[in-house]
Amino acid sequence: MKSEEEVMSEALVRIFENVVLTEEKSLQAGYFSDLSIAEMHTLTAIGPYESRTMTKTAEDLGITTGTLTVAIDRLVKKGYVIRQRDTNDKRVVRISLTRNGKLACRMNSKFHRVLAKHILSGYNEEDRKHLLALVNEVDVYVAQQLRRYDGAVNVRKTAMEVAKDSKKENE
Amino acid sequence: MDDSRREQIYKEVIRILSADLEVSAEDIDTTMDLNTELPFDSLQLYEFVIDLEEAYNIKLPDEMLDQMKTVDDIVNLIMRLTDGK
Numbered sequence: 143m144k145s146e147e148e149v150m151s152e153a154l155v156r157i158f159e160n161v162v163l164t165e166e167k168s169l170q171a172g173y174f175s176d177l178s179i180a181e182m183h184t185l186t187a188i189g190p191y192e193s194r195t196m197t198k199t200a201e202d203l204g205i206t207t208g209t210l211t212v213a214i215d216r217l218v219k220k221g222y223v224i225r226q227r228d229t230n231d232k233r234v235v236r237i238s239l240t241r242n243g244k245l246a247c248r249m250n251s252k253f254h255r256v257l258a259k260h261i262l263s264g265y266n267e268e269d270r271k272h273l274l275a276l277v278n279e280v281d282v283y284v285a286q287q288l289r290r291y292d293g294a295v296n297v298r299k300t301a302m303e304v305a306k307d308s309k310k311e312n313e
Numbered sequence: 314m315d316d317s318r319r320e321q322i323y324k325e326v327i328r329i330l331s332a333d334l335e336v337s338a339e340d341i342d343t344t345m346d347l348n349t350e351l352p353f354d355s356l357q358l359y360e361f362v363i364d365l366e367e368a369y370n371i372k373l374p375d376e377m378l379d380q381m382k383t384v385d386d387i388v389n390l391i392m393r394l395t396d397g398k
Binding site (some may be wrong): 173191216241244245248249251253255 | 355356359360363372375386
């Protein structure tokens with residue numbers, strides 16, 4: 143019989159992987175099949191409303207502005223993002239979503255909301271409150287763990303390199 | 314004053330709706346249910362929402378849209394959000 147830790151740890155990893163996989167498959171099968179998940183997350187970080195600076199968006203995504211610039215170049219070419227110089231400070235670059243970008247962003251939010259709605263619909267009000275409180279605690283704990291690496295040059299990049307190395311090891 | 318503003322918003326909402334859904338404006342009734350009586354798929358719904366946001370310079374997040382059942386509800390919401398603009 144598996145220990146509680148094993149059940150929890152396997153479920154956490156599986157949920158994370160399956161949410162990402164489902165999102166990826168729904169993207170490929172939907173209206174925005176030319177977008178990768180990473181690109182969709184970039185659109186979500188920019189958001190459907192006010193324009194944002196490159197620096198703040200890169201910070202929210204946990205990537206460098208250099209990495210974001212490459213991603214934005216592609217998204218501009220694909221017609222999802224508009225890049226403009228700030229009218230008050232020409233050194234600042236602002237990015238916002240085109241109509242298609244807004245559509246993609248909102249459709250993706252809907253995907254997440256529908257998923258959450260279906261999960262919650264299986265519980266009564268009391269259980270839903272309890273479940274949300276527990277999920278929130280897990281969320282806070284994992285976010286705390288991530289903050290321990292604050293100051294690391296590029297956490298995402300480091301994580302990707304680790305993933306690449308372990309893939310190589312398995313080959 | 315409110316009546317003429319409502320009439321204006323109503324006309325514009327119907328115009329946008331009929332363009333996004335590619336249906337005649339005469340076929341749209343204010344009491345129609347957005348989810349069951351109008352031929353929306355989710356992409357068209359968001360096209361409609363984004364067009365409204367841009368036309369009235371307002372924000373219509375999903376939490377707000379969840380409360381909207383009819384075209385009338387949308388008109389009332391726009392009235393409320395643009396009050397004083």
